[in-house]
Amino acid sequence: MVNYIIRRAISTLVLLFMIATAVFLFLHLLPGDPALTILGGIDANPDSAAIALVHKRLGLDRPLYVQYAEWMGNLARLNLGTSFTSGTEVSRELARRLPRTFMLIVPAETIAILFGIPLGIAAARLRRTLWDPVISAIALIGFSTPVFVSGLLLVLAFSLKLHWLPSGGFVSPTQDFGGFVKSAIMPVITLSLGPMATTMRMTRSSVLEQLGADYVRTARSKGVTEIRVLYRHVLRNALLPVVTIVGLHVGFMFAGSVLVEYLFNWPGVNAYLLNSIGGRDYPVVQGIVLVIAAIFILINFLTDLSFAILDPRIRYE
Amino acid sequence: MNDSRYPMDNQEDSATSLSVRKLLTGQVSRRTLVTRGAILGVSIPVIGGLLAACGGGSKSTPTTSSSGQTTPPPTQASGSPAAASTTASTAASGTPSTGAATGTSAATAASTAAAAPEGQPGGTVNLGLLRDPIAFDPHIAYGASSASLQGNVYDTLLSYDLKGAIAPSLATSFEVQQDGKVYVFKLQSGVTFHDGTPLSADDVLYTFDRIRNPKTAANLTTQFGFIDSYTAPDATTVQVTLKQPYAVLAAVLASQWAYIVSKAWGEAGNDFAKKENGSGPFKLDSFEPQVKYTLVKNDKYWVPKRPYVDKIVETVIADDTARVNAFKSGQINFIEYLPWQNIDELSKDPKYKAYTGFETFNLVRLNPNKPPLDKPEVRQALNFAIDRKAIIDVAFGGKGQPITVGLIPKGTYWYNESLDGHWTYDPDKAKSLLAKVNMKPSDITLDFAVATISVHMDTGQAVAQQLQQLGMKVTIQQQDVPTLTTRRSTGDYQMMQDGLGEPWQDPDMYSTFFGKGGASYAKGVNFDDPQLDDLLSQGRQESNDDKRKVIYTKVEQRLFDLAPWIFILWRPQVEVTTANMQGYSHIPGVGLASERYMLNVWFKK
Numbered sequence: 001m002v003n004y005i006i007r008r009a010i011s012t013l014v015l016l017f018m019i020a021t022a023v024f025l026f027l028h029l030l031p032g033d034p035a036l037t038i039l040g041g042i043d044a045n046p047d048s049a050a051i052a053l054v055h056k057r058l059g060l061d062r063p064l065y066v067q068y069a070e071w072m073g074n075l076a077r078l079n080l081g082t083s084f085t086s087g088t089e090v091s092r093e094l095a096r097r098l099p100r101t102f103m104l105i106v107p108a109e110t111i112a113i114l115f116g117i118p119l120g121i122a123a124a125r126l127r128r129t130l131w132d133p134v135i136s137a138i139a140l141i142g143f144s145t146p147v148f149v150s151g152l153l154l155v156l157a158f159s160l161k162l163h164w165l166p167s168g169g170f171v172s173p174t175q176d177f178g179g180f181v182k183s184a185i186m187p188v189i190t191l192s193l194g195p196m197a198t199t200m201r202m203t204r205s206s207v208l209e210q211l212g213a214d215y216v217r218t219a220r221s222k223g224v225t226e227i228r229v230l231y232r233h234v235l236r237n238a239l240l241p242v243v244t245i246v247g248l249h250v251g252f253m254f255a256g257s258v259l260v261e262y263l264f265n266w267p268g269v270n271a272y273l274l275n276s277i278g279g280r281d282y283p284v285v286q287g288i289v290l291v292i293a294a295i296f297i298l299i300n301f302l303t304d305l306s307f308a309i310l311d312p313r314i315r316y317e
Numbered sequence: 318m319n320d321s322r323y324p325m326d327n328q329e330d331s332a333t334s335l336s337v338r339k340l341l342t343g344q345v346s347r348r349t350l351v352t353r354g355a356i357l358g359v360s361i362p363v364i365g366g367l368l369a370a371c372g373g374g375s376k377s378t379p380t381t382s383s384s385g386q387t388t389p390p391p392t393q394a395s396g397s398p399a400a401a402s403t404t405a406s407t408a409a410s411g412t413p414s415t416g417a418a419t420g421t422s423a424a425t426a427a428s429t430a431a432a433a434p435e436g437q438p439g440g441t442v443n444l445g446l447l448r449d450p451i452a453f454d455p456h457i458a459y460g461a462s463s464a465s466l467q468g469n470v471y472d473t474l475l476s477y478d479l480k481g482a483i484a485p486s487l488a489t490s491f492e493v494q495q496d497g498k499v500y501v502f503k504l505q506s507g508v509t510f511h512d513g514t515p516l517s518a519d520d521v522l523y524t525f526d527r528i529r530n531p532k533t534a535a536n537l538t539t540q541f542g543f544i545d546s547y548t549a550p551d552a553t554t555v556q557v558t559l560k561q562p563y564a565v566l567a568a569v570l571a572s573q574w575a576y577i578v579s580k581a582w583g584e585a586g587n588d589f590a591k592k593e594n595g596s597g598p599f600k601l602d603s604f605e606p607q608v609k610y611t612l613v614k615n616d617k618y619w620v621p622k623r624p625y626v627d628k629i630v631e632t633v634i635a636d637d638t639a640r641v642n643a644f645k646s647g648q649i650n651f652i653e654y655l656p657w658q659n660i661d662e663l664s665k666d667p668k669y670k671a672y673t674g675f676e677t678f679n680l681v682r683l684n685p686n687k688p689p690l691d692k693p694e695v696r697q698a699l700n701f702a703i704d705r706k707a708i709i710d711v712a713f714g715g716k717g718q719p720i721t722v723g724l725i726p727k728g729t730y731w732y733n734e735s736l737d738g739h740w741t742y743d744p745d746k747a748k749s750l751l752a753k754v755n756m757k758p759s760d761i762t763l764d765f766a767v768a769t770i771s772v773h774m775d776t777g778q779a780v781a782q783q784l785q786q787l788g789m790k791v792t793i794q795q796q797d798v799p800t801l802t803t804r805r806s807t808g809d810y811q812m813m814q815d816g817l818g819e820p821w822q823d824p825d826m827y828s829t830f831f832g833k834g835g836a837s838y839a840k841g842v843n844f845d846d847p848q849l850d851d852l853l854s855q856g857r858q859e860s861n862d863d864k865r866k867v868i869y870t871k872v873e874q875r876l877f878d879l880a881p882w883i884f885i886l887w888r889p890q891v892e893v894t895t896a897n898m899q900g901y902s903h904i905p906g907v908g909l910a911s912e913r914y915m916l917n918v919w920f921k922k
Contacts, residue, residue, distance in 0.1 A: 030800075031796075031799075031800045031803060031804075032797070032799030032800045032802075032803050033799065033802070033803045034799075036799060036802045036803060036806065037451070037799060038451075038452070039457060039534050040451070040457050040458045040459045040460060040536070041448075041451060041459060041460055041798070041802070042460065042768075042798050042801075042802055043458050043459070043460035043461070044457065044458040044459070044460070044536065045458075045806065045836035045837050045840070045841075046534045046806075046836075047534075047538070047836065047840070048806075049531055050531065050532075050534030051806075053531075053532060053534070054534075083606075085451055085452065085606070086452070086591075086606040086607075087588075087590070087591055088606065093606075096605070152638065155642055155646075159642065159646045160642065160645055160646055163646065163647075166643075166646060166648050167639070167642035167643050167645070167646040167648060168634070168639050168642065168643055168648065169632065169643065169648055262635070262636050262639070263636060263638070263639055264639065265632070265634045265636070265639045265643065267605070267607070267608040267609075271607075272607065275449065275607050275635075278797060278798060278799065279451075279799065280799045
């Protein structure tokens with residue numbers, strides 16, 4: 001097991017190195033000049049001397065390999081650099097913004113699991129009744145509705161018509177927990193709908209698959225009640241694919257939360273990433289991509305580890 | 318990702334401007350003398366009567382228009398009346414006054430200030446911004462959003478009143494001498510920066526130095542190039558000597574890139590981009606980049622009883638829908654850049670007040686270095702090939718106005734009625750123009766760069782479609798803002814959709830676009846027309862308004878021949894506030910930069 005973990009750690013580092021290189025190259029090859037953003041953006045018309053000055057200040061006039069070496073050197077010391085536009089350290093901004101994105105992703109995934117799995121089991125149990133297609137239809141709607149449609153519908157209903165909830169913005173939970181909850185409800189629900197649907201579908205099909213297995217027939221013939229068959233025997237096996245899905249969800253949610261953060265004006269990491277790409281703020285983009293990649297890799301690793309826990313046949317050497 | 322929801326939005330240097338007040342000593346045209354006399358004659362008894370009636374209490378001048386109060390921005394209200402050489406008169410925006418006498422306007426200024434309805438202190442303005450202000454440097458052009466930030470935190474020497482006329486600010490008055498080559502400014506006393514340092518003439522000199530320093534990359538570098546030297550004969554006087562008469566100086570010094578900064582603070586090495594130390598009505602309290610900026614009231618502001626509100630909280634809400642929703646749900650009480658789709662709905666609602674202006678415009682930049690656009694006939698043909706009204710209907714729901722002449726807005730003094738209606742929708746004329754250079758529409762292939770911003774994309778697509786209807790081959794390249802700004806600054810484009818505003822409404826704003834080296838267009842494509850430059854140079858130096866107007870008529874006629882752009886439409890620029898917010902005014906010509914004047918805003922309880 002320890003060997004396994006060590007091997008995973010090394011391959012993670014290699015992966016992160018490749019990602020850091022790739023994102024650096026892509027950014028520097030993109031058309032668009034960071035200096036123009038700093039000097040005012042679309043409304044400004046700075047002359048080439050001013051632009052050259054900014055390039056010098058930011059180190060952009062040096063050859064690419066020198067800048068790359070600096071980027072790698074900084075990374076080795078866990079320094080993500082400073083933002084071109086605001087001058088603040090990327091790691092500091094990330095420390096501020098990442099938790100906010102997690103405040104959306106974690107509750108959303110929790111809701112997805114809390115509702116998705118029981119619904120999936122229910123759909124599997126009720127498979128020959130009318131409930132099955134109904135639940136499946138709900139899942140389909142939840143999955144196919146684009147985030148900005150479901151989000152806007154929620155805003156229309158609960159914010160504009162009923163005035164129960166704010167239409168957007170972020171309130172810090174440490175400052176005003178009630179306000180935080182109010183501002184988070186709609187984005188979290190919006191974000192959870194898609195994963196909830198896929199979790200439900202996955203659970204349902206996985207349970208159904210297991211229900212056709214030999215050991216289930218054995219258990220039934222032994223006289224075990226259907227409920228006990230389900231919850232004590234089948235579920236453990238059926239959940240394996242679901243665990244994989246959950247790992248993937250978190251990855252998708254990082255991407256999906258871009259729209260949610262935009263729509264609800266939630267100042268998380270993705271909004272930051274989007275704005276920084278638009279401003280060609282290289283250090284910020286590099287830093288965010290790397291951190292998200294690292295998180296993604298970590299989650300996948302944890303998912304694999306949890307396999308070992310769930311299934312005693314799986315052992316890593 | 319929906320392209321139209323792009324954060325780094327808009328284009329427009331929000332127009333700050335107004336009618337140019339020509340100041341020359343001893344040269345008062347008959348018209349202005351009569352006008353001013355009439356205004357004085359009427360206003361003083363009226364205002365006096367009202368004052369007597371209401372004892373300086375609540376609204377003295379009832380207005381139902383959204384301009385609200387008649388309070389001009391900072392005017393000395395106490396003691397010696399502000400003696401502005403430019404009259405804060407009630408003439409329509411664009412009417413210049415060639416008055417100079419420092420005395421006559423004193424009474425008007427004092428009376429309008431004293432007549433200002435009393436606002437109630439307290440309250441918070443929650444402003445929803447479209448774009449992030451990016452940084453705090455007072456001399457760099459960050460775009461419209463910076464007016465609400467830098468504009469409330471810093472002061473300029475001169476400013477604008479509610480009608481869009483030049484008004485005193487840190488300079489209580491100024492005199493123009495030597496036929497327009499020397500300006501002498503008298504500074505307001507008792508002004509301190511936020512750190513407590515008092516303002517003196519040295520700070521003004523330091524500010525000018527900073528603007529002229531190429532390292533600053535100041536927006537006004539070109540304009541300050543007309544200044545020869547400046548001195549401070551004493552602590553409250555600044556004397557500026559120009560290389561040649563320069564009619565635009567007042568507008569330049571009132572613009573949102575001419576804020577006065579503290580010499581001591583600057584020399585101490587403080588970073589203007591990251592912190593502020595202005596003399597303005599508000600102080601920067603806290604901020605999170607790209608998210609929220611909080612300004613608090615400056616208790617020691619030099620204009621008495623101002624500002625009224627305690628705080629301004631500016632939240633960046635880049636998505637149009639999210640911003641409108643935030644306004645409708647009450648999270649913000651001031652929204653800028655209202656999408657045209659919501660104009661009808663919100664302006665008709667009695668819970669809100671809407672303010673509209675048309676200072677920004679959409680155009681297509683043409684690169685005269687890239688054939689076939691090197692032929693003026695082709696460029697003119699493009700202008701006749703588009704149906705502006707149809708474009709306005711498609712891209713703005715009918716809420717816009719076609720540009721039929723040039724960049725001087727209709728209804729202002731400088732507008733030339735005789736040129737009205739020059740650009741029309743005339744496909745036949747377009748074809749005959751092309752025929753003159755032996756071309757047919759099908760010979761024309763154009764690459765058309767359009768930014769992924771809704772106000773650009775809709776217009777650009779409409780333009781492309783109409784040109785294609787004529788038979789031309791137009792390929793749209795949709796690219797994001799940084800890509801386009803890079804191409805724009807290097808002239809690496811054939812046709813590019815754009816939207817702009819005028820830096821000031823003095824007709825010399827044409828120089829910033831079409832004068833040789835004009836940063837806003839000419840420089841990138843090496844546009845250089847000696848005949849036009851000569852006219853522009855004359856216009857800058859001419860002191861007589863009537864003669865100036867003739868010169869600019871010629872400028873516009875020359876632009877008809879040169880057709881460096883496809884001139885399309887004036888865009889609706891709309892802000893909306895809650896109905897209880899008083900004192901805000903979308904100043905004609907100043908446009909969105911009116912957000913600089915939050916010191917006048919108050920809440921009716």
